[in-house]
Amino acid sequence: MMENKNLTIHLQVWRQENSQSKGRFESYTVEDVNPDMSFLEMLDTLNDKLIIQNEIPIEFDNDCREGICGMCGLVINGTAHGPKSGTTTCELRMREFEDGDTIVVEPWRAKAFPVLKDLAVDRNAFDRIMAKGGFITVRTGGAPEARSILVQKEAADEAMDMAACIGCGACVAACPNASAALFVGAKISHLALLPQGHPEANRRVERMVAQMDEEMFGACSNHGECEAVCPKEISISGIARMRREFWKAMA
Amino acid sequence: MKLDSKVPAGPLADKWDNHRFEMKVVNPANKRKYTLIVVGTGLGGASAAASLGELGYKVKNFCISDSPRRAHSIGAQGGINAAKNYQNDGDSIWRLFYDTIKGGDYRAREANVYRLAQVSNNIIDQCVAQGVPFAREYGGLFANRSFGGALVSRTFYARGQTGQQLLLGAYSALMAQVGAGTVEIHPRQEMVDLVLIDGKARGIITRNIVSGEYESHLADAVILATGGYGTAYYLSTLAVNSNASAIWRAHKKGAFFGNPCYVQIHPTCIPRSGDYQSKLTLMSESLRNDGRVWVPKNAGDKRPPGEIPEEDRDYYLERRYPTFGNMVPRDVASRNAKAVCDEGRGVGDTGLAVYLDFEDAINRLGRHTIEERYGNLFEMYKGITDENAYEVPMRIYPAVHYTMGGLWVDYNLMSTIPGLHVLGEANFSDHGANRLGASALMQGLSDGYFVIPYTIGHYLAGTELKQTSKEDDAFKEALNAAQERDQKLLSVNGNKTVKEFHRDIGNILWDNVGMGRNEEGLKKALVEIPKLREEFWQNVKVAGTAESMNKNLEFAGRVADYMELAELMAADALHRRESCGGHFREESQTDEGEALRDDENFTYVAAWEFQGLGKEWTLHKEPLIFENVTPSQRSYK
Numbered sequence: 001m002m003e004n005k006n007l008t009i010h011l012q013v014w015r016q017e018n019s020q021s022k023g024r025f026e027s028y029t030v031e032d033v034n035p036d037m038s039f040l041e042m043l044d045t046l047n048d049k050l051i052i053q054n055e056i057p058i059e060f061d062n063d064c065r066e067g068i069c070g071m072c073g074l075v076i077n078g079t080a081h082g083p084k085s086g087t088t089t090c091e092l093r094m095r096e097f098e099d100g101d102t103i104v105v106e107p108w109r110a111k112a113f114p115v116l117k118d119l120a121v122d123r124n125a126f127d128r129i130m131a132k133g134g135f136i137t138v139r140t141g142g143a144p145e146a147r148s149i150l151v152q153k154e155a156a157d158e159a160m161d162m163a164a165c166i167g168c169g170a171c172v173a174a175c176p177n178a179s180a181a182l183f184v185g186a187k188i189s190h191l192a193l194l195p196q197g198h199p200e201a202n203r204r205v206e207r208m209v210a211q212m213d214e215e216m217f218g219a220c221s222n223h224g225e226c227e228a229v230c231p232k233e234i235s236i237s238g239i240a241r242m243r244r245e246f247w248k249a250m251a
Numbered sequence: 252m253k254l255d256s257k258v259p260a261g262p263l264a265d266k267w268d269n270h271r272f273e274m275k276v277v278n279p280a281n282k283r284k285y286t287l288i289v290v291g292t293g294l295g296g297a298s299a300a301a302s303l304g305e306l307g308y309k310v311k312n313f314c315i316s317d318s319p320r321r322a323h324s325i326g327a328q329g330g331i332n333a334a335k336n337y338q339n340d341g342d343s344i345w346r347l348f349y350d351t352i353k354g355g356d357y358r359a360r361e362a363n364v365y366r367l368a369q370v371s372n373n374i375i376d377q378c379v380a381q382g383v384p385f386a387r388e389y390g391g392l393f394a395n396r397s398f399g400g401a402l403v404s405r406t407f408y409a410r411g412q413t414g415q416q417l418l419l420g421a422y423s424a425l426m427a428q429v430g431a432g433t434v435e436i437h438p439r440q441e442m443v444d445l446v447l448i449d450g451k452a453r454g455i456i457t458r459n460i461v462s463g464e465y466e467s468h469l470a471d472a473v474i475l476a477t478g479g480y481g482t483a484y485y486l487s488t489l490a491v492n493s494n495a496s497a498i499w500r501a502h503k504k505g506a507f508f509g510n511p512c513y514v515q516i517h518p519t520c521i522p523r524s525g526d527y528q529s530k531l532t533l534m535s536e537s538l539r540n541d542g543r544v545w546v547p548k549n550a551g552d553k554r555p556p557g558e559i560p561e562e563d564r565d566y567y568l569e570r571r572y573p574t575f576g577n578m579v580p581r582d583v584a585s586r587n588a589k590a591v592c593d594e595g596r597g598v599g600d601t602g603l604a605v606y607l608d609f610e611d612a613i614n615r616l617g618r619h620t621i622e623e624r625y626g627n628l629f630e631m632y633k634g635i636t637d638e639n640a641y642e643v644p645m646r647i648y649p650a651v652h653y654t655m656g657g658l659w660v661d662y663n664l665m666s667t668i669p670g671l672h673v674l675g676e677a678n679f680s681d682h683g684a685n686r687l688g689a690s691a692l693m694q695g696l697s698d699g700y701f702v703i704p705y706t707i708g709h710y711l712a713g714t715e716l717k718q719t720s721k722e723d724d725a726f727k728e729a730l731n732a733a734q735e736r737d738q739k740l741l742s743v744n745g746n747k748t749v750k751e752f753h754r755d756i757g758n759i760l761w762d763n764v765g766m767g768r769n770e771e772g773l774k775k776a777l778v779e780i781p782k783l784r785e786e787f788w789q790n791v792k793v794a795g796t797a798e799s800m801n802k803n804l805e806f807a808g809r810v811a812d813y814m815e816l817a818e819l820m821a822a823d824a825l826h827r828r829e830s831c832g833g834h835f836r837e838e839s840q841t842d843e844g845e846a847l848r849d850d851e852n853f854t855y856v857a858a859w860e861f862q863g864l865g866k867e868w869t870l871h872k873e874p875l876i877f878e879n880v881t882p883s884q885r886s887y888k
Contacts, residue, residue: 018799034525036637041527048748051794051803059800061317064490065530066631068415069321091634116461117800120317124438127318131430135423136382140302140700141373143380147337150391151384160384160409163416167320196382 007033007094009042010102013058019114019122025104035095039082040065040072042094060119067091067231070166073173074119075106080170080229088168088231108169110178112215123169125215126183132211133204134187136196155193162190164232171226177218182226184212185242186234192245202249209246254507254858254873257661258362263879264344267366270662271705275712282307285711288455288470290442290497292319294414294421294692295675296476298699301424304433306704311468312425313437313457315492315805320422323478323490324675324695327414328535328628330396330406331378331692333371338395342403344368349880351690354400354580355655355683356832356848357882358510358856360875362662363681370701371693375407377700381420385409398688399536400580400887406689411535411627417692421699440466441805442497443733445473445504445671448725449717452501452671456729458737460805463798465730467721472670472707475501476699479654479676481514483813483820484765485757487651488520488533494809498658498677499816506666507858507871509659509679511816512824515686515833516766517652518584521635521645522604531650532635534607534628536688539577541612541621542645544568544584546605550595556606556644567591575887582685582833582846583887585649589766590844592648599646608644649766653691655682655833656823659858659873663706664698667858669714672707674698679856684832737797740807745790749807752787756813759783764817764824769837773825780821781865784814819859819868826870829853841884850882 009030016023030046037045040062047057062072067088074089076082082092097103105119113121151159163186171182188205191197197204220239227236259270277285285308289300292314300312314322336342348368352359379385385407386394395404409416428434439460446454452473457466480495481487502508519534545566547559567587569576579587588605591597598604613621618641622629629640636646657679664672664680675695682690763776787810795801830839830846831853839847856873 034527036524036635037527038529041529044529044750045527047803048750051748051792052746054794056795057803059802063316063321063492064323064326066326066532067634068412069316069323069325069490071316071321086630087634091631093634093637095637120800123317127320127426127429127436127438130423130426133430135427136380137427138377138380138424139305140298140377140424140704143373143376146335146376146379147392149379151387152391153387153389156384156387159382160386160416163382163384163409163419164412166415167318190384191382194382194384196380 005035007035007097007099009033009094009097011046012102012104014106015058015118016115018117023115033094035093037094038065038090039076039092039094040090058119059117062090065090068166070168073108073168073170075108075173077104080108080173081231085228086231086233108173110172112178112180112217113169113172125217126167126169126180128215129180129184129208129211130187132207134208136191137200149196151194159190159193162186162193162234162238165234166232168231170229170231172217174225174229175218176223176225177221179220180212180215180217181220181239181242182230182234182236184208185238188245189238189241192241201245205242205245205249252667252871254659254871255661256360256873257663258360259662263361263365266362267369274705274709277708277712279307283309285309286311286470287472287474287707288313288468289474289476290455291322291476291478291677292422292425293322293324293476293478293675294418294695295699296322297418297421297425298696299474299476299674299703300434301421301428302700302704303707304428304431307433310434311437311470312434313440313442315439315441315460317438319425319436319438320419322418323493324418324692325415326488326490327692328411328533329398329537330408330413330689331374331417332398332405332689333375333407333693334368334405335372335375337393338404340403342405346403347371347405350401351681351687352683352880353885354687355685356846356885357683357877358831358875359681359683361877361879366702367681367694367697370697373701374693374696378417378420381423383409383416383420396537396540397578399539399578399584400687408537411625414692417696421696443500443808444729445501446725446729447504447668448719448723451669451714451716453719454721454726456726456733458733461800463796463801465734467726467730469719469721471711471716472672474672474674474703474707475658475677476674477677479657480816481651481654483756483816484651484760485754486523486528486531488517488531491529495816496809496812498673499812501658501666501668501671503861504668506668506671507659507860508656508819509856509858510656510823511820511859512764512827512834513655513684513832514651515581515653515655516585516649518581518588518649519607519647520650521632522599522601522648532631533650533652534632534645534647536581538607538625538628541616541624542577542607542609543611544577544605544607546591546596546598556598556608565596572887579887580685580687585766586835588649604646604648606644607647609640610644613641653686655679655684655686659856663709664702665706665710670710672703674703684834737804737808740791740793740804740811741797743788743791743793745792747790748792749803749810752783752791753806753810753813755783756780756810756817760817760820764821767835767837768824770825773821776821777818777825780814780818787811787814815864822868823857823859827853827857846885848882854882
């Protein structure tokens with residue numbers, strides 16, 4: 001290991017005691033940051049220091065730390081999941097920053113995602129949308145032999161592209177309208193692209209779109225910010241497909 | 252107490268069918284009168300909650316995350332096994348059964364493993380119908396790949412995200428039931444205790460992670476699907492919130508713990524780099540389909556890999572195991588990696604790594620094919636190491652990945668506490684002393700979709716349950732005890748953080764109850780662990796209060812449990828004076844350095860009964876009876 005390559009990082013972190021209280025930015029400095037550290041490991045280091053100093057550590061959601069569970073999500077210098085495209089916050093490494101940088105860290109901000117504490121937000125609105133139709137109805141044990149359903153390779157691949165959504169909510173956080181169109185569009189597209197999803201396609205799109213509005217997500221006006229920050233690089237063609245499915249259902 | 256595995260009589264292939272007929276059934280109209288608690292929303296928990304809700308039970312499903320979709324089954328990359336024989340390469344239920352029981356080094360129950368192989372095919376049907384986007388070929392049929400310990404291609408996959416896609420399938424089935432009103436989801440709730448009334452599991456105490464409130468939840472039966480205990484090692488491939496607390500607290504209430512020393516150390520992980528590290532990242536075993544594992548022939552050869560000519564390389568797996576080559580089971584691959592590193596032939600800065608090289612595969616198949624198969628894994632590798640594995644070989648090293656041990660359950664998946672059922676990695680049941688790749692997903696979904704929906708009815712229909720409420724003293728006592736424990740953690744106010752203690756207990760386990768174990772090390776661990784536990788309770792520093800969101804307090808409770816569990820793991824490893832699967836006792840090896848079982852003395856499941864801290868656990872033995880396969884020295888040569 002080479003010495004003296006470690007960074008000093010200044011942070012402006014959003015602190016908020018609970019959903020009712022008013023938040024504020026607090027300043028911290030973290031020294032001796034190894035560039036191979038992940039962003040969250042850098043915050044771990046800061047938290048351990050705060051704990052020893054009898055201060056309250058910063059609350060932030062995270063779990064798998066390998067970019068697949070969708071639990072983490074911070075707005076870093078104004079960008080959901082930070083400066084590196086196609087990655088979650090937990091996959092972001094400190095080598096993306098320079099020695100002496102000041103980094104502003106905020107929670108997802110959207111009416112449908114209330115702040116719980118500090119950087120942790122409530123994303124249960126996504127689950128409520130899923131409960132309205134983000135599934136194919138099939139009783140356990142009632143499925144036909146797998147080989148009886150043929151799926152075109154291209155359709156399976158595109159369905160997989162859409163199914164890759166991790167439900168992190170970055171699309172909502174990045175959207176100037178706080179729209180959930182990419183999240184909902186990805187699920188509708190995943191199921192619409194597969195023959196198994198066809199029988200209840202109309203019902204699905206109607207109900208999921210209605211719940212999306214109910215949850216106070218904004219409308220999509222094609223800014224494309226969602227696609228730009230999506231850690232799984234899901235294309236906004238998913239939103240176009242959702243619209244098409246919606247009009248088909250209305251017809 | 253005599254352990255009764257409840258394995259049905261009759262020929263192996265008929266046991267499950269016969270048992271399904273013989274089990275008692277709850278009348279559909281009566282199902283809604285029963286409340287079932289399911290803790291955990293991974294493959295086992297979500298599939299169980301969805302299937303039970305669909306049958307008409309009232310289900311309360313709990314998870315620590317903000318959404319059921321986050322459970323760490325989502326991290327599984329490579330695939331799921333099934334005996335479909337779509338590749339016409341000679342696969343069958345019998346072969347999957349045989350590979351699995353052999354892979355587990357003959358330390359699992361025949362009947363359980365056979366049932367697993369039988370329902371593997373139903374799982375694929377179920378998942379495909381749910382819309383899981385498995386990889387397809389141009390004709391519209393399935394693409395399959397092979398995994399370690401098998402000579403057939405029976406693994407179904409969805410890019411490198413199979414666990415994610417299967418979990419999202421189960422989650423969608425679960426959310427459909429939530430929409431239908433049969434399942435209630437309780438997110439951000441941590442189970443802190445199990446409640447017994449009249450000796451039966453009747454509820455749980457949870458702590459609401461957001462408000463800090465403690466809650467009582469009453470039910471007619473409790474199902475734990477809370478995963479394994481690999482995070483006891485501090486660094487592992489598990490999610491950072493994965494923990495052992497639900498099963499450990501159930502153990503302290505009377506559920507026996509089966510084979511705690513059986514831990515899987517996965518051969519293909521990104522090596523550790525520094526002390527700040529919070530987890531290790533797995534590179535799917537599927538990479539060994541096309542990657543070749545090697546180290547320099549000579550110790551101390553520090554040339555960059557590209558400058559080491561063929562004749563100075565040792566493809567040690569291909570050399571030692573010509574039949575299976577790079578596809579030997581995980582325990583064998585891990586042990587061999589450790590052995591070559593111990594010889595001073597390890598690579599990278601730390602010398603604790605081996606190469607996984609794709610040069611030949613890229614030359615043979617073209618970069619495009621490799622990208623299509625493993626693109627996301629190569630990207631993940633680049634993100635972490637800043638190296639391009641298309642150009643330089645990956646560096647890999649083993650890391651703790653899965654625990655085959657867990658709460659002891661009978662054939663019906665019920666623990667030694669009546670009414671407490673345990674699914675998936677949380678139980679000890681199907682993998683013996685080593686789990687084969689792509690079998691964890693299979694077991695989680697088997698338990699949840701196809702076993703518990705039948706066996707829970709059998710329990711409920713045959714059991715007299717006392718009318719009771721959350722006002723019962725058992726709930727009050729458990730709730731008070733949970734509160735007091737948290738207050739005690741907060742009141743120590745010492746000088747050492749929870750993380751430091753976690754790292755310390757993890758190091759003791761890794762050094763002594765890791766890839767190689769011996770009497771001296773295990774005895775040392777059994778002295779060090781209680782000492783560290785004492786220090787923990789005198790010197791830990793936990794931040795904040797219990798009355799708000801406080802991740803540090805949650806972690807403190809979990810680490811306190813590892814301090815106890817670690818002792819049992821070491822004790823079990825010490826008592827098992829044989830090598831089997833992932834449990835390698837250095838005193839017990841063949842002349843060629845392979846794991847040497849002692850069938851005469853150790854063909855049993857070790858189920859440990861808790862007697863109170865500071866006292867020795869009581870060992871109960873469930874003999875393993877092999878009527879259909881003959882245990883032999885496992886060979887992958």
